[in-house]
Amino acid sequence: MADLAVDIQNLNFSYTEDAGVHFAGLNLQIPKGERFGIFGPNGAGKTTLMSLMTGLISAESGSIKLLGQPIGIKKDKAVNKLFGFVPQDFSFYQELSPAENLEFFGAWAGLTKKQTDQRTTELLEVLGLQDVRNQPVEKFSGGMKRRVNLAIGVIHNPAILILDEPTVGVDVQTRHAIIDYLHKINDAGTTLVYTSHQLSEAEDLCNEVALIDDGQIIAQGGLDSLMEKYSQPTLEGLFLNLTGKQYRD
Numbered sequence: 001m002a003d004l005a006v007d008i009q010n011l012n013f014s015y016t017e018d019a020g021v022h023f024a025g026l027n028l029q030i031p032k033g034e035r036f037g038i039f040g041p042n043g044a045g046k047t048t049l050m051s052l053m054t055g056l057i058s059a060e061s062g063s064i065k066l067l068g069q070p071i072g073i074k075k076d077k078a079v080n081k082l083f084g085f086v087p088q089d090f091s092f093y094q095e096l097s098p099a100e101n102l103e104f105f106g107a108w109a110g111l112t113k114k115q116t117d118q119r120t121t122e123l124l125e126v127l128g129l130q131d132v133r134n135q136p137v138e139k140f141s142g143g144m145k146r147r148v149n150l151a152i153g154v155i156h157n158p159a160i161l162i163l164d165e166p167t168v169g170v171d172v173q174t175r176h177a178i179i180d181y182l183h184k185i186n187d188a189g190t191t192l193v194y195t196s197h198q199l200s201e202a203e204d205l206c207n208e209v210a211l212i213d214d215g216q217i218i219a220q221g222g223l224d225s226l227m228e229k230y231s232q233p234t235l236e237g238l239f240l241n242l243t244g245k246q247y248r249d
């Protein structure tokens with residue numbers, strides 16, 4: 001369906017037969033324009049699901065489509081231009097400056113030099129990195145590095161942005177700036193697929209959520225309607241109610 005940003009049908013995946021997360025016949029549909037949160041305890045399979053969605057790893061069977069196009073591992077596939085990915089681990093060259101990193105990743109995403117320069121100026125301005133645009137990233141604070149990581153994920157103005165814990169380890173100012181920026185690009189049409197352990201932050205960002213545990217979706221729906229359904233005033237309460245209180249690591 002053209003109105004789905006993400007369409008996962010009957011997905012089967014496991015790392016090995018007896019270790020790691022198993023997805024058995026997983027289905028997940030995310031409509032275009034959503035701010036969609038994927039939540040679950042440590043080891044639930046959130047990062048694995050994002051790696052499958054972005055073609056970093058391949059499913060054993062089933063299908064994953066982004067805006068109607070099957071995801072694949074080939075670098076030149078048109079579907080790869082439809083999404084941006086902001087991974088949990090920093091994905092840039094530490095010894096390069098933000099401008100140099102964006103130049104590299106802009107070219108990698110297929111932008112012309114002029115397009116990359118324009119996007120670099122816009123993004124460094126909006127993410128508060130203009131003053132350090134030519135300094136090596138390795139000297140930056142954690143918050144600045146997170147903002148560089150985000151700028152790289154959106155350099156090509158993707159229709160879908162997939163973010164794996166984009167605010168881990170940042171201060172309140174950077175958290176606020178990142179969430180604010182994500183709202184802005186969502187207002188302009190970008191679908192967001194996001195995961196975080198910061199559930200209060202997720203409440204500020206997401207309008208629809210899926211809770212996953214042990215490779216299975218155990219609840220999915222609008223944030224407000226799920227909280228009402230399970231009589232929980234917060235996402236944290238909902239999370240504990242559905243996944244229990246025992247440690248998972």
Ligand SMILES: Nc1ncnc2c1ncn2[C@@H]1O[C@H](COP(=O)(O)OP(=O)(O)OP(=O)(O)O)[C@@H](O)[C@H]1O
Pocket residue numbers: 015016019020021040041042043044045046047048049
């Ligand atoms: N490359 C791998 N090989 C084998 N097992 C793996 C691999 N990567 C992850 N796993 C295992 O698969 C399970 C799911 O991991 P994943 O990182 O997807 O969980 P997560 O929900 O993102 O967890 P967290 O909240 O801790 O980031 C875990 O048990 C993890 O140890």
